[in-house]
Amino acid sequence: xxxxxxxxxxxxxxxxxxxxxxxxxxxxxxxxxxxxxxxxxxxxxxxxxxxxxxxxxxxxxxxxxxxxxxxxxxxxxxxxxxxxxxxxxxxxxxxxxxxxxxxxxxxxxxxxxxxxxxxxxxxxxxxxxxxxxxxxxxxxxxxxxxxxxxxxxxxxxxxxxxxxxxxxxxxxxxxxxxxxxxxxxxxxxxxxxxxxxxxxxxxxxxxxxxxxxxxxxxxxxxxxxxxxxxxxxxxxxxxxxxxxxxxxxxxxxxxxxxxxxxxxxxxxxxxxxx
Amino acid sequence: xxxxxxxxxxxxxxxxxxxxxxxxxxxxxxxxxxxxxxxxxxxxxxxxxxxxxxxxxxxxxxxxxxxxxxxxxxxxxxxxxxxxxxxxxxxxxxxxxxxxxxxxxxxxxxxxxxxxxxxxxxxxxxxxxxxxxxxxxxxxxxxxxxxxxxxxxxxxxxxxxxxxxxxxxxxxxxxxxxxxxxxxxxxxxxxxxxxxxxxxxxxxxxxxxxxxxxxxxxxxxxxxxxxxxxxxxxxxxxxxxxxxxxxxxxxxxxxxxxxxxxxxxxxxxxxxxxxxxxxxxxxxx
Numbered sequence: 001x002x003x004x005x006x007x008x009x010x011x012x013x014x015x016x017x018x019x020x021x022x023x024x025x026x027x028x029x030x031x032x033x034x035x036x037x038x039x040x041x042x043x044x045x046x047x048x049x050x051x052x053x054x055x056x057x058x059x060x061x062x063x064x065x066x067x068x069x070x071x072x073x074x075x076x077x078x079x080x081x082x083x084x085x086x087x088x089x090x091x092x093x094x095x096x097x098x099x100x101x102x103x104x105x106x107x108x109x110x111x112x113x114x115x116x117x118x119x120x121x122x123x124x125x126x127x128x129x130x131x132x133x134x135x136x137x138x139x140x141x142x143x144x145x146x147x148x149x150x151x152x153x154x155x156x157x158x159x160x161x162x163x164x165x166x167x168x169x170x171x172x173x174x175x176x177x178x179x180x181x182x183x184x185x186x187x188x189x190x191x192x193x194x195x196x197x198x199x200x201x202x203x204x205x206x207x208x209x210x211x212x213x214x215x216x217x218x219x220x221x222x223x224x225x226x227x228x229x230x231x232x233x234x235x236x237x238x239x240x241x242x243x244x245x246x247x248x249x250x251x252x253x254x255x256x257x258x259x260x261x262x263x264x265x266x267x268x269x270x271x272x273x274x
Numbered sequence: 275x276x277x278x279x280x281x282x283x284x285x286x287x288x289x290x291x292x293x294x295x296x297x298x299x300x301x302x303x304x305x306x307x308x309x310x311x312x313x314x315x316x317x318x319x320x321x322x323x324x325x326x327x328x329x330x331x332x333x334x335x336x337x338x339x340x341x342x343x344x345x346x347x348x349x350x351x352x353x354x355x356x357x358x359x360x361x362x363x364x365x366x367x368x369x370x371x372x373x374x375x376x377x378x379x380x381x382x383x384x385x386x387x388x389x390x391x392x393x394x395x396x397x398x399x400x401x402x403x404x405x406x407x408x409x410x411x412x413x414x415x416x417x418x419x420x421x422x423x424x425x426x427x428x429x430x431x432x433x434x435x436x437x438x439x440x441x442x443x444x445x446x447x448x449x450x451x452x453x454x455x456x457x458x459x460x461x462x463x464x465x466x467x468x469x470x471x472x473x474x475x476x477x478x479x480x481x482x483x484x485x486x487x488x489x490x491x492x493x494x495x496x497x498x499x500x501x502x503x504x505x506x507x508x509x510x511x512x513x514x515x516x517x518x519x520x521x522x523x524x525x526x527x528x529x530x531x532x533x534x535x536x537x538x539x540x541x542x543x544x545x546x547x548x549x550x551x552x553x554x555x556x557x558x559x
Contacts (some may be wrong), residue, residue, distance in 0.1 A: 160447065163284075163382065169447065175545075176450035239543045 001059045008052040009111040015045040016076075016104035023097035027171055039093060042100075046084055049077045049107075060116060065133045068260075073110040076103035078141035086145075086181065094171045098148050126207065132199040139192030140256065143228075146185025147253030150246040153178040157243055179242060182249055183235075190228045197225060220259030227252045275315075277409060279368035280341050280360060281327035284382045287359035294351040297321040298523060299399070305348050306405045313344060316407040318414065320375075320396040322389070323552050324382050329372065331409050369413065376421030378430055383440045385430040388465075390421045438465055438521075441549045442472035445517050448547050456480040458515040460508065461522035462494040465551055469519050470498050482515060484508055486522070512537045518548040 019041045025034035053074065057063050064070035083099045086092075152172055159169040172178070200218075205211045212218075231248040234240040282295055297305055302319060309317055309328075317330040328345055342360040346352045363371050371380070376393050378385040397414045400406045406414070425431035449455050457478055459466050462485035470481060481500035485491035491502045503511045508528065512518070520528065529548070538546065 156447070160444065172447075174446060174450050175448045180450070241543045242545060 001055060005052070005056055005059060008048065008055075009114060012045075012049060012052060012073075013104065013108040013111050015048055016080075016100065016107055019045045020097055020100045020104055023100060027094060027097050028167055030171075038096065039087065042080070042084060042087070042096065046080050049073075049080060053077055063130060063133075065130070065137075067114070069110045069114040071133070071137065072106040073114070074137055075141055075144075076106035076110065078138050079103045079106070079144055082141055082145055090173075090177070090181070092173050092177070094173065095149070095152060098152055099145060102144050102148070126203070128199060128203045129207075132196055132203060135192045135199065136196035139189045139196060140260070142185045142189035142192065143253055143256055144185075146182045146189060146249050149178050149182035149185060150249035150253075153182060153246045154243065154250075157246075175242070179246070182246060186228060186231065186249055186252075190225075190232060193221070193225055193228070197221060216263045217259070220255075220263045224252060224256050224259055227255060275331060275333055275409075276365050277329070277331055277368050277413065279327060279329050279363040279371055280345060281325060281363075281371075282355075282359050282361075283325035283327070283380070286361060287355070291355055291359050292324065292326065294354050295321075295326045295346065295349060296323070297326065297349070298525065299395075302396075302399055303403050306400055306403045308348070309344070310403075310405045316410045317405050318397055318400040318410055319405075320393060322392045325375075325380075327375070329368070329410060329413075331407065372413065372417045373420045376417045377424035378421070379424075383437055385425075385432070387425075387431065387436045390418065390425075393421070394418060436465075436468065437551050438468035439472050441469050441519050441551060442476055444549060445473065445478075445519075445547055446476050448545065449516065453477045453479045455516040456482060456514055457517035457519060458482045458484065458503065458508075458511050459494075459500075460484050460518065460520040460528060461552075462490045463521055465521035466519070467494055469521065469551070470494065470500075473517075473519075474498060478517075482511055484511070509533055509537070512546065513540060516544065516546060518546065519551065520549070521551045523552045 019038070022034045022038045022041055025031045026038050053064060056070075064074055080100065080103045083096065086099075087096070152168075153175060155168045156172050156175055156178065158164075159166055160175070227248070231240075231245060231252065234248070235245055282292060284292070297319065298321075302321070306317065306319055309319070309330075314330040314332055317328060320327045320329070326345075341362060342355070342357050343352055345360075346355050374380045376390055378387070378389055381389050393414075397406070397418075401411075445457070446452055452473070455478065457470075457473055457480070459470055459481060462483055466483075466485075470483070473481070481495075481498055482503045483491045483495045483498070483500050484503040484505050485494075486505050488502065488504070494500070495502045512534070518529075522528065534546070534548070
């Protein structure tokens with residue numbers, strides 16, 4: 001079993017890489033063969049990743065949420081799964097390259113650094129924690145996807161505004177659709193993040209002895225939550241649309257990434273179990 | 275003696291500048307005879323929304339500096355334009371450039387089908403005003419042949435490219451489902467009609483047509499199943515539409531940015547796509 005886990009840790013980054021490479025070939029060079037191969041390749045990578053997560057969970061007897069590297073792999077999986085769903089739902093297969101770059105990065109970091117905890121703390125075996133973590137994870141995946149569509153929106157917007165029609169203009173779907181996808185991502189992300197925060201607030205003080213509301217991770221998450229709350233309010237009440245909302249979505253994403261990486265690496269707090 | 279081309283186009287100057295150097299068909303005869311009298315042996319002046327180009331034959335090689343001033347002086351805009359907006363091509367490069375233009379290679383929409391006709395009109399106008407001579411007559415007839423051959427013998431003309439087509443494509447790059455949207459067509463001329471047809475082929479929901487002479491708008495509306503809007507009531511119509519395509523040439527601006535800003539508030543910031551295919555639709559500042 002362990003052998004297969006290690007094998008998948010090596011295979012997965014390559015599998016992601018070849019998938020995005022084929023998606024890039026299809027997007028930038030309109031290669032016929034890449035167009036036909038890309039979606040089967042996407043499903044292959046998706047299946048490999050699913051198998052990896054299942055055997056890992058079975059072998060170590062806990063869901064892969066105990067270290068940041070396990071979590072990164074799980075986010076990567078959530079993103080690719082969501083993207084596969086988007087492809088089926090919208091019948092638009094052109095944006096894969098831009099989305100799949102993220103699971104590739106997440107999975108590569110995960111594969112490089114992942115280690116098994118020798119002893120998993122009791123606190124990480126709770127079901128409430130599973131709920132807390134999974135809603136946060138899917139929330140982050142949704143935010144990532146939202147940011148990518150926000151970025152693509154801005155690229156297409158720039159092309160149209162400057163009358164400079166590049167490959168982006170030729171291959172991307174329309175602005176309205178990109179905005180809608182980005183918004184759906186944000187909405188999902190926001191709702192799930194809210195759930196994660198609420199569950200966290202109920203469960204964390206009970207579960208952890210040195211719980212503190214001034215924990216950097218908590219503050220970081222709250223900042224992210226507020227930015228998205230402001231964005232959604234601006235859209236709903238002031239009627240902000242298009243470019244401004246997309247820029248906000250990108251800022252939200254940047255702060256999310258900062259909160260996840262810097263806080264995890266450089267600050268110590270109770271929200272760290274490894 | 276040599277052939278020259280002095281020009282300004284969508285690559286060298288922004289729309290605000292090109293607009294200042296745009297000569298309407300009523301201005302052209304005067305400009306042609308004035309320039310012919312004072313400066314050049316032979317000349318053709320082309321002025322479209324993306325380019326203003328002066329092809330001429332001259333005895334001595336004049337430098338670019340004074341040349342662009344001669345052209346801008348015709349519109350009294352020497353202070354608004356700058357020498358860097360212009361290009362000056364001589365002999366073979368001027369000829370190559372002209373062939374590129376008539377073939378549609380130099381157009382903003384690659385392979386544009388309208389440019390060849392625009393060039394032909396410019397040339398015949400110059401001929402009517404006795405501005406051309408042996409050299410330019412020969413050059414332009416060859417250029418038209420080149421343009422025609424490029425379209426029949428290469429793939430540049432495939433898909434009947436034009437600004438009308440591009441405008442319709444642009445609309446569908448902004449809106450997801452055109453059936454839910456209404457377009458306002460300002461100008462019921464050839465370009466307007468063509469644009470309407472391209473939009474209709476993309477399943478546009480509804481179309482409103484406005485034209486200075488109402489009768490023409492009514493005729494077009496009948497064939498397209500659209501409604502007619504009074505030219506004076508254009509601004510009010512902005513509440514009902516999401517796409518505005520203007521194909522009228524006008525000495526006065528039809529829409530002003532100030533008014534559009536106001537409208538955006540009443541529209542609740544719903545996106546409004548305004549595309550002007552000719553000069554003189556919107557005053558930006």
